[in-house]
Amino acid sequence: MRRAPTPILALVAVTAIWGYTFVPVQKAVGAYPLFAFLAVRFAISTVALAPFALRPLRDLPRGGWVGGTVAGAFLALAYGLQTAGLELTTVTSTGFITGLYVVFTPFLALAAHRTPVPAAVWVGVVFALAGLLLLSGAPGGSWAGNLLVLGNAVAQSFQIVAMERFAPRYDARALTILQMAVACAGFAVVAVVAGQVEAPPDAATWYALVVTGVFAGALGYLVVTWVQSRTTAARAALVFTLEAPFAALFGVLLLSEQLGWVGWAGCAVMLAGIVLAEPAAAATLRRLVGRAA
DSSP, rough: OOOHHHHHHHHHHEEEEEEEHHHHHHTTHHHHHHTHHHHHHHHHHHHHHHHHHHHHHHHHHHHHHHHHHHHHHHHHHHHHHHHHHTTTTTTHHHHHHHHHHHHHHHHHHHHHHOOOOHHHHHHHHHHHHHHHHHHHTTTTHHHHHHHHHHHHHHHHHHHHHHHHHHHHSSHHHHHHHHHHHHHHHHHHHEEEEEETTOOOSSSHHHHHHHIIIIIIIIIIHHHHHHHHHTSSSSHHHHHHTTHHHHHHHHHHHOOOOOOOOOHHHHHHHHHHHHHHHOOOHHHHHHHHHHHHH
């Protein structure tokens, strides 16, 4: 049996980190103001990348600056909505609803590049929306929180579409630090306006900031940018969906969250919709399952 390509394995590791971070972030934002948390988080990401990315950033052409800035703005919007939603809903709900960006992305690609939308995508959207309705009834969730996370999924779709265009053209290190810096600046401004300028209160909050800033942010998005320049969108989208099962797993194991059969059914329906929306990804999934068997 041949080994899976290195880029795909790297994405799997990143999605595991992303899924795990829902746990410490949910705890941290209960003790530390939201926008202060996000500003410090992305500041840590920017500083962590600086030793490796400043030189490529200086050499980045104008198109790269535009692309990185736009992607960074969408990234900031996505994280703001996601973190706000996480205060109101469960880790499991947040993870699965975030996965809907795989469904939204083809529609944005259609608008941006006139790419036809296959019939399977329409079926996938129906499945995904049905799953969202089922999942919203899971214990600990709320419609308000789930809608905020849904907005995050749309913003992430815009960010993915932007990076699919720019990642193959420009240095991954430069694009990643630019996105982190743009997000940091945006959240810092909002934190100042909202009067949320204060130091992290305890070790648990610092832990969440370091884990999200260094591993989920700096390392995670550096890997994602690198991989998006070396693999197809369908294969990347398939692996991105693993963030949701990882979030559910860590929510159950570490926070003792519970999903009734309706919630688990919603998760299954949403995953089915995500796979149906990307037929090429489904083919890759069948190959991976066949190899594992």
